Amino acid sequence: MERPAAPSLPDAVRGHWAERWAPSRLKPYLRLARIERPIGWWLLLLPCWWSAALAALHAGRPWPDPLHCVLFLIGAVAMRGAGCTYNDIVDRDLDTKVERTRQRPLPSGQVTLRGALAFLALQGLVGLIVLLQFNGFAIATGFASLGVVALYPFMKRFFWMPQIVLGLAFAWGALMGWAAAFGSLSVAPVLLYLGSIAWVVGYDTIYALQDIEDDEVVGIKSSARFFGEQVKQGVGICYALTVIFITLALVQASAGAISFAGLALFALHLGWQVARIDRGDGAGALRLFRSNRDAGLILFAAITLDCLI
Template identity: 75%
Template sequence: MVTEPGSALPDAVRGHWADRLAPASLRPYLRLARLERPIGWWLLLLPCWWSAALAAIAGGQAWPNVYHCALFLIGSIAMRGAGSTYNDIVDRDLDARVERTRDRPLPSGQVSTKSATIFLALQCLIGLAVLLQLNGFAIVLGFASLGVVALYPFMKRFFWMPQIVLGFAFSWGALMGWAAAFGSLSTAPLLLYAGTIAWVVGYDTIYALQDIEDDEIAGIKSSARFFGEKVKLGISTCYLFAVAMIGLSLVLAGVGPLGLMGLLLFATHLAWQVAKADRHDGVGALRLFRSNRDAGLILFAGLVLDALAKAAA
């Protein structure tokens, strides 16, 4: 489906305020930041919140640090926008060759590369302002993520599983919540990070099902193409590893029954996604991909309830 320049993109949330209420001159920039596709910042945010909740349980607190959670929200929106803008700058020629992405602001000519670069810098400044509110260890850790973020857009040109590199970047929050609370890391957040990487690879493989045919034409590599007809097996393997690693992390942090129930419901949601995934249904793939926000919130709710229960005991 081809859209008119300046109109809402096919994978945007219908009727989103960024496409309805924002001034027309700003809409291309909001689309560069993917504000009309909020699932991206949700998926960046949720590992931060999981990690903050895990730290609260380990530290005997009734709640995740609310101030940290608010900072992670602002930072996730800003840095997801920055990452998407950077990705679009790097991929502007490839995007022009894929039906779903050819009407993005850069390949369609709505925004110049220079303007996009300035917009990228502004978003990075917001992210920096957020990061500087944390302790020194967390600040250094946050800066360390930038190398992975810079590398990701190039991976799809020569690496069959670029989703793994995306997982390294999008899962970084699994380390940040713990680091912000304790000023250090331990085995529990590292296992949470490993499990979250596998979760990202799984859900982004579902997302990549939308573009298999165009990716083959453009020579873009993806896990969906790599798994081929065995894509359900690939996704389920990723999700099983994710649940196992996250489960070990929860046990090490002292999570109780309510948190483990949240993990069970999270795992059930992932199993439902695998059952519904269809290599030939791009529309359904987008719906399943977006449902990972709900899966992540289920796990977070279980961890918060567990923290409350432990503090009240």
């Protein structure tokens, strides 16, 4: 007898096409890849696009390489899905103890471990095909991220700030756009990477507020628990570092006034998030977390417009 599909998770986008139109047999795998929660691949993609735009600006090109941007988009969707699948494989026992995650495909039994491993391999293959379209240096840079990605799911068991390791992985695209454009790295993309890490730590701390009570019961460590009642100050420090490092990256890349104006709007958005944080409001935390897509797009649009002008 076929097991009935579990309901969509509470932080999924309502009415997403994957829930409405995908074949029923595929839905658990799409949930495993978090397809119905596109904010994840957006947040993985944006540092790639920032870096590609920064590289174009530094090189005096009129826009970021369109092919690179498309490849980064495909790669972000595939590798975010692969990362989530790997994370769920590692966390399948922990996920049964947390209210928000116990309906995920593995702990709820919608997908077998063997099926999840096969799906992980398929997504990894797509990511590999995308990566091989770049130059040799960019390929090596992409492979270098895998160690950090493999380490992340284990960090919440013993490290109070696992979001730092997530930042090291999720911000890697800040190096990739520049590496793909120039076949090398320099100070500007490294500064952008540092700023992106701080951004990830900040927004994922907000995201972790949804699970803070369950995490305390189960013993999962997170930056939200680490900051405690000072979570606003903690996220504020992360976002301040984000703006400082990205400012320095723009200076190194000889950015113009439009880039800095966009950065100012980006900074205002981050400040608005900090002001709205409520440690006891999980739904509000999810809304603030998702708003980082718009913040990131503002910055990318400004740097791209700077290239054009």
